[in-house]
Amino acid sequence: MNTPRFRLWSSVGKKILTGLTGIALMAFIVMHLLGNLTLLVGADAFNGYTESLHELGWLVIVAELGLIALFGLHAISAVQVWLDKGKARKQHNSLMRTKGAPSKQTIASRSMIVTGAVLLVFVVVHVIQFRFGPSIEQGYVAVVDGAPARDLHRLVVETFKNPVWTGIYVAVMLLLGFHLRHGFWSAFQSIGALGPKLRPLAYSVAVVFAVAMAVGFLILPLYLFLFASVPSGAVAMAGH
Amino acid sequence: MSNARQPRSYTLRVWRQPSSTTEGKLVEYAVSDIDPDSSFLEMLDHLNENLVKKNEEPIAFDSDCREGICGTCGVCIDGRPHGPIPHVTTCALRMRDFADRSTIVVEPFRAKSFPVVKDLVVDRSAFDRIIEAGGYVSVNAGSAPEANMIPIGKDIAESAMDSAVCIGCGACVASCPNASASLFVGAKMRQMVLLPQGAVERKHRALAMVERMDREGFGDCSNHGECEAACPKAISIENIATLRREYMKAIFR
Numbered sequence: 091m092n093t094p095r096f097r098l099w100s101s102v103g104k105k106i107l108t109g110l111t112g113i114a115l116m117a118f119i120v121m122h123l124l125g126n127l128t129l130l131v132g133a134d135a136f137n138g139y140t141e142s143l144h145e146l147g148w149l150v151i152v153a154e155l156g157l158i159a160l161f162g163l164h165a166i167s168a169v170q171v172w173l174d175k176g177k178a179r180k181q182h183n184s185l186m187r188t189k190g191a192p193s194k195q196t197i198a199s200r201s202m203i204v205t206g207a208v209l210l211v212f213v214v215v216h217v218i219q220f221r222f223g224p225s226i227e228q229g230y231v232a233v234v235d236g237a238p239a240r241d242l243h244r245l246v247v248e249t250f251k252n253p254v255w256t257g258i259y260v261a262v263m264l265l266l267g268f269h270l271r272h273g274f275w276s277a278f279q280s281i282g283a284l285g286p287k288l289r290p291l292a293y294s295v296a297v298v299f300a301v302a303m304a305v306g307f308l309i310l311p312l313y314l315f316l317f318a319s320v321p322s323g324a325v326a327m328a329g330h
Numbered sequence: 331m332s333n334a335r336q337p338r339s340y341t342l343r344v345w346r347q348p349s350s351t352t353e354g355k356l357v358e359y360a361v362s363d364i365d366p367d368s369s370f371l372e373m374l375d376h377l378n379e380n381l382v383k384k385n386e387e388p389i390a391f392d393s394d395c396r397e398g399i400c401g402t403c404g405v406c407i408d409g410r411p412h413g414p415i416p417h418v419t420t421c422a423l424r425m426r427d428f429a430d431r432s433t434i435v436v437e438p439f440r441a442k443s444f445p446v447v448k449d450l451v452v453d454r455s456a457f458d459r460i461i462e463a464g465g466y467v468s469v470n471a472g473s474a475p476e477a478n479m480i481p482i483g484k485d486i487a488e489s490a491m492d493s494a495v496c497i498g499c500g501a502c503v504a505s506c507p508n509a510s511a512s513l514f515v516g517a518k519m520r521q522m523v524l525l526p527q528g529a530v531e532r533k534h535r536a537l538a539m540v541e542r543m544d545r546e547g548f549g550d551c552s553n554h555g556e557c558e559a560a561c562p563k564a565i566s567i568e569n570i571a572t573l574r575r576e577y578m579k580a581i582f583r
């Protein structure tokens with residue numbers, strides 16, 4: 091049974107995979123957030139940023155395929171952990187309670203499968219909405235460095251002028267916060283990186299990281315909903 | 331709480347299951363005249379004496395040393411393995427920690443890999459089979475003086491001992507929402523790899539113990555960390571981090 095395939099899909103192997111892919115996804119969302127913060131600067135800054143990504147050409151495709159693989163591997167290994175849990179205890183006691191500290195069992199740790207499933211659906215919707223949404227051909231044209239480029243800023247603002255979309259995004263980002271409150275420290279524990287000194291640190295930093303990511307992301311739709319001027323296809327924004 | 335020295339009475343709801351192949355259910359019993367300083371198992375002995383007098387089948391539960399070192403006792407009390415008090419085994423738990431006239435639910439350590447034999451007795455031989463798979467040292471470690479000729483730092487010796495205190499009771503599995511045996515396996519691995527005699531077979535040990543753990547049907551770990559809280563010996567989930575490091579080294583070498 092000690093084939094390489096079995097080793098990666100063993101209980102410990104799956105957990106290491108969940109952890110590694112989780113860490114990579116966290117690195118991705120940090121970059122994603124930093125880029126998106128240009129939305130707070132204005133249309134030119136945001137369109138300039140997205141256009142600079144597009145100028146990377148085939149690297150974009152590589153990155154996109156890599157992300158699909160990451161999300162896929164993460165979801166499959168994590169769902170597998172959850173399925174094995176169902177098999178490992180068929181009959182349940184009438185009561186099952188936590189014994190308190192140092193247990194790290196929280197609402198966040200218990201709902202990873204729920205927050206994860208919501209994130210998976212969200213990511214698909216999100217990509218359809220923006221990656222495959224209207225572009226230059228549909229008249230979403232901006233001028234970046236004197237050349238025509240996709241006016242993604244207009245699409246983003248139009249989307250978040252709709253209170254329903256803003257509500258959905260804010261709610262999902264709160265759930266992302268829960269996913270990361272357990273996920274952040276858990277991922278490093280999964281790859282065996284946490285000793286007696288680092289573990290309490292990672293457990294505390296997880297709260298900071300989760301709040302930073304959730305608030306960082308949800309502030310964008312809220313800001314656009316409240317303060318962005320209704321786009322008319324014009325590029326001009328104050329201060330530019 | 332009432333007068334600390336007064337005898338107490340309780341309502342017990344105990345899991346009764348005649349055999350591994352029959353259905354079980356919670357049955358209610360009243361116990362009275364319990365000395366607050368008696369242990370949880372003595373309270374069950376007291377109930378069993380009354381059951382025998384009434385010609386009823388006594389409640390089956392495991393125990394041996396009754397001083398917290400053998401690991402055979404262990405039941406879930408009000409949903410917590412070994413009861414509400416941290417760092418004790420069921421046999422070391424005292425009735426003074428249960429309020430007079432309260433209701434106490436007593437159930438077995440529950441996992442598919444720990445099938446119920448009868449009432450509160452479960453079959454934990456899955457643990458033995460994991461040890462047989464790789465939780466041993468097959469080099470000749472020599473007699474005591476020879477062993478002492480290999481200098482081992484006090485910090486390392488103590489760290490290995492922190493893992494070696496595992497009594498194999500199974501509370502980690504019972505407390506785990508996933509019914510994972512990771513803490514047990516991690517502790518049994520770590521106690522060896524920290525020492526030179528045990529480090530020799532680390533690769534085989536990591537692969538064999540994990541494979542056996544999975545074949546026994548234990549769940550995967552989600553890092554809830556409930557096992558550390560439930561462990562009567564307070565064994566840290568650092569042992570689970572070690573388990574993963576050992577496993578990665580074994581795969582990628």
Ligand code: HEM
Pocket residue numbers: 105108109110112113115116119161164165168169171172202203204205206207209210211269270272273274276277278280551552553
């Ligand atoms: C923005 C995207 C996501 C990020 C940043 C992220 C991050 C993480 C991290 C860091 C962990 C901890 C890994 C570990 O415990 O070893 C984790 C666990 C988990 N993730 Fe995600 N995740 C994301 C999306 C998803 C998706 C799409 C799913 C889909 C099902 C999912 C399901 C899970 C589950 C179930 C766990 C817990 C696994 C367990 O019980 O051990 N996550 N996630």
Ligand code: FES
Pocket residue numbers: 392393394395396397398399400401402403404419420421422
């Ligand atoms: S009877 Fe030995 S540990 Fe409880």
